[in-house]
Amino acid sequence: MKPMFCPRCGVVAKPKRHTKGYFVIEVLLWCCLIVPGVIYSLWRMASREWVCASCRQPGVIPPDSPMAVAQQRTAVEAASRTRRAGSGS
Numbered sequence: 001m002k003p004m005f006c007p008r009c010g011v012v013a014k015p016k017r018h019t020k021g022y023f024v025i026e027v028l029l030w031c032c033l034i035v036p037g038v039i040y041s042l043w044r045m046a047s048r049e050w051v052c053a054s055c056r057q058p059g060v061i062p063p064d065s066p067m068a069v070a071q072q073r074t075a076v077e078a079a080s081r082t083r084r085a086g087s088g089s
């Protein structure tokens with residue numbers, strides 16, 4: 001997995017795979033009731049998603065996507081503005 005850009009915290013890092021639900025519940029459902037177990041397993045597989053390694057929020061995007069580039073540029077510009085303001089006129 002390539003590093004991904006997180007629009008929420010601005011981190012570029014390898015995302016983590018996050019599966020919703022609990023493995024314990026899955027096993028219990030399979031042991032007691034087969035049909036809900038199948039449904040639960042399918043739901044867990046379908047809702048699996050990549051989350052930010054830093055803030056654990058879903059919605060990470062490739063760092064070279066237009067949105068990520070724009071956000072990173074804004075962050076750099078904001079940082080340079082603060083530096084200029086700090087050094088005086």
Ligand SMILES: [Zn+2]
Nearest residue numbers: 006009052055
């Ligand atoms: Zn994040």
